[in-house]
Amino acid sequence: MRIIFVTSNRGKVSEARGIFAPLGHAVEQFLKDGLTPEFSEPQSDGIEEVTISKMEQALMMVGREVDENSALLVEDAGLFIDSLGGFPGPYSSYVEEKIGLDGILSIMNGEENRYAEFRAVIAFHYLGQTHIFRGKCEGSIDVEKKGEGGFGYDPIFVPSDSDGRTCAELTAEEKSSISHRGMALNKLLEFLAPPSM
Ligand code: IMP
Numbered sequence: 001m002r003i004i005f006v007t008s009n010r011g012k013v014s015e016a017r018g019i020f021a022p023l024g025h026a027v028e029q030f031l032k033d034g035l036t037p038e039f040s041e042p043q044s045d046g047i048e049e050v051t052i053s054k055m056e057q058a059l060m061m062v063g064r065e066v067d068e069n070s071a072l073l074v075e076d077a078g079l080f081i082d083s084l085g086g087f088p089g090p091y092s093s094y095v096e097e098k099i100g101l102d103g104i105l106s107i108m109n110g111e112e113n114r115y116a117e118f119r120a121v122i123a124f125h126y127l128g129q130t131h132i133f134r135g136k137c138e139g140s141i142d143v144e145k146k147g148e149g150g151f152g153y154d155p156i157f158v159p160s161d162s163d164g165r166t167c168a169e170l171t172a173e174e175k176s177s178i179s180h181r182g183m184a185l186n187k188l189l190e191f192l193a194p195p196s197m
Helices: 010-023 047-065 092-098 100-107 172-178 180-192
Strands: 002-006 026-029 070-081 115-126 129-141 157-159
Touching: 002 010, 002 047, 010 026, 010 180, 047 070, 047 115, 047 129, 070 092, 070 180, 092 100, 115 180, 129 180, 172 180
Parallel strands: 002 026, 002 070
Antiparallel strands: 070 115, 115 129, 129 157
16 A cells, blocks of 8 residues: 655654555655645644644545555644643644743743643545544653653653653654554554454
């Protein structure tokens, strides 16, 4: 199968290639006239609505290109901080760009409830139907940045399933094994190749 990944992030495309290639599926980045297209994002408290809206827009753009040998993949993720009512959530990339990790740390200064979770939603359109897969990674916001790896909020996020290290201190494999995106992608993998009994 040819999986067309709707993302401007090339890193995610190569991550998906690593996952789908062993199953014989080719992953390519969704481009329109050689460029990654712009999508309008609905104002929403949830990433699922954003993901579905992006899928609808992508389907309008590709039209008949999605034949029985192709599938469209859209993924959206965000960080939901409990004491901030789920902020930044769907606005995670905008907030990261505007106030950065230091901004989040100062808003959280003195806050005892540091619970947060990353959530990911994948929409997968195949044979005329859109399937949704969700993943989450529970954890807490550290009091300072730690580690050099990963991206986004990784240096301030400590997953509950790790040993106290932030996501930026984990190896890529360690992070994938517990991450929200890893969980959602694994559900998609099981859908494509259900484990034999
Ligand atoms: P996207 O929808 O996966 O591109 O994620 C939107 C934003 O959420 C990113 O720009 C990051 O700020 C944040 N984010 C999503 N996933 C992660 C992650 O695994 N680590 C750190 N930040 C993330």
